[in-house]
Amino acid sequence: GESVGLHLPTLSVQEGDNSIINCAYSNSASDYFIWYKQESGKGPQFIIDIRSNMDKRQGQRVTVLLNKTVKHLSLQIAATQPGDSAVYFCAETRLTYGNNRLAFGKGNQVVVIP
């Protein structure tokens, strides 16, 4: 199930099930979105990205969906594995040359139950 902890929303998922992580972004001018995974003791790791001219993009076991109408982004992980346990951050930005700012979401913790 999903619960909101003191700092991070947490999604507990059974190994082998699919996970869906949601993110609401704030800037309607943002045209590029990235999902990062951060495991304990590590830096954020790039997972997948999507431009605003797309509404879906698939990678290996991951799919990102973008709904610009409601400014919502989601990351779907198929057949969740113990190694997927991490904090997941969405990030938004504008693809303007020289703009290097990423605005990160608050993060979602995923706990995989073996």
Place this chain on the structure above:
Amino acid sequence: DTEVTQTPKHLVMGMTNKKSLKCEQHMGHRAMYWYKQKAKKPPELMFVYSYEKLSINESVPSRFSPECPNSSLLNLHLHALQPEDSALYLCASSHVAKNIQYFGAGTRLSVL
């Protein structure tokens, strides 16, 4: 190779000490970043270097002093830090015209 290397991994310092954090990448990226991350929070941008020049300073206190000696190296010099500066300090790099930033593992800093 998408590796950004940060040293040291852990650092404990007193409030009167001077120390430096180091970051290195060999991906040909000409944009490099320093972030501060508190537990259970997203990374907060501190500085951005673009073509070895400081392009963004997010109103960071002067006790943090960045330096970019060449296109592969980024340093963060620390002096007279406060206990509230204890955090994970992340370095990242990217191509200037692309926004995918690649992060190092970070330096866990404790200020006593």
